[in-house]
Amino acid sequence: MNRLVYKITLLVFVFFMTVGAYASSGRVEVVVSSGGIKPIKAIGLLISSGGVISKGNAEFRKVKDGVFLVSIPVQKGDVGKDTVATALLLSEDGKASSFGEVVDASSVTGRMARFALPQCKTRKPKSAVEDENIYSNLGNLESLLEIRKVRRDFLKLQLKKAMSGSMLKKLRKIEEGFGLYTGRPLSPDLDPYELSERLFRIYSVIRTK
Amino acid sequence: MIIKGRNKIFFAAIISVLVAFSSTGFCSNLVMKHRPIKGYQMPSPGTKMKLKVLFPKIRRIDLPVKALIVMDGKALFLPLSGTLDERDRSVYWVEIRAPLADLSYRFVVYPDDGEPVYSKKYVVRRPCLPDTRLASTEISEDANVVERSEELTRVTQRLRADIEIYSNVIDQLKEIKEVIQ
Structure with a gap:
């Protein structure tokens, strides 16, 4: 019996020691665009109202062309409630990339980097398959698809026309000037989500200046 | 480490946002009420969404209210517009674009006299990455x-x-x- 109590106590002690060690250190992951440089080193920065801690020993790995995931080692004393982390990449000839994203470093343990989030599963759509008029519904759906396809392609063309020539030049200049450039030139052919996000940031910056 | 050019602007912006994030103030009339949406309720990435904050104890729509927003790791500092709701309470709002993965924000109001007042920080993260x-x-x-x-x-x-x-x-x-x- 005594032996069992001893074993349980030991197990509880080891468990809390492990949890303590895990909570006292960890890593914060930051996505950085290389901006065309060939990185050989990554520097992580932990920024808080109390100052900036530079971490020269950050690891990095390529996640896709021009995009790297920098993993910054963090000790318990490094982060406070208001600490955010960012990083930049350095090339052999000393060129630096732009700063990467800014992430909340205050809860290091359990934090998942954006790239670690799972892809959403495609939901099975609710369709009128039980309907006895399924064949006429199919015809309607096909017409709807055609109409929407034409509408989307028209909007794409409209965007291409609006975002060209001097307007495109101005937008690129604003991105560059305000440090919003992400390494991929602005163009109407980009993923519309990326376009929406970049144009919104441009608008926010010029409106508040 | 040398910080040059556009990185300098970025760095200065981050520091100022952080200083704002870290300070706290208190003013009894400037109580802020906000209910953040859940990660799974976020609209499709890039589509419009509103952040609204209610001031139940005041009836003014001209207060300078701003939101300190970090959207998918990118910081923004946006002014909010004021309006009155059906019960004549002040509601301030700003339209943003839904992020791909996560959003954290804090509201800040600058009273006519005294220190700025900050809301708590809200963090919203999607449970999974939508296909864009x-x-x-x-x-x-x-x-x-x-x-x-x-x-x-x-x-x-x-x-x-x-x-x-x-x-x-x-x-x-x-x-x-x-x-x-």
Whole structure:
């Protein structure tokens, strides 16, 4: 019996020691665009109202062309409630990339980097398959698809026309000037989500200046 | 480490946002009420969404209220517009674009006299990454009627999302044009 109590106590002690060690250190992951440089080193920065801690020993790995995931080692004393982390990449000839994203470093343990989030599963759509008029519904759906396809392609063309020539030049200049450039030139052919996000940031910056 | 050019602007912006994030103030009338949405309730990435904050104890719509926002790791500092709700309480709002993965924000109000007042920090994260690619309109020819119906429904829904985001992008471009021209 005594032996069992001893074993349980030991197990509880080891468990809390492990949890303590895990909570006292960890890593914060930051996505950085290389901006065309060939990185050989990554520097992580932990920024808080109390100052900036530079971490020269950050690891990095390529996640896709021009995009790297920098993993910054963090000790318990490094982060406070208001600490955010960012990083930049350095090339052999000393060129630096732009700063990467800014992430909340205050809860290091359990934090998942954006790239670690799972892809959403495609939901099975609710369709009128039980309907006895399924064949006429199919015809309607096909017409709807055609109409929407034409509408989307028209909007794409409209965007291409609006975002060209001097307007495109101005937008690129604003991105560059305000440090919003992400390494991929602005163009109407980009993923519309990326376009929406970049144009919104441009608008926010010029409106508040 | 040397910080140059555009990085300098970025660095200065981060520091100022952080200083704002870290300070706290208190003013009894400037109580802020805000209910953040859940990660799974976030609209499609890039589409419009509103952040609203209610001031139940005041009836003013001219207070300088701003939001310190970090959207997918990128910081923004946006002013909010004021309006009165059906019970004559002040509501301030700002329209943003839904992020791909996560959003954290804090409201700050600058009273006529005294220190700025900050709300708590809200963090919203999607449970999974949505697919942002344009809908492919290819429908499998050898699918049976039920499969074909489901596929058509799925594609038409995706096309509606594409139309919405392209419309938003065009509207945004018009707004930018108005400011820069």
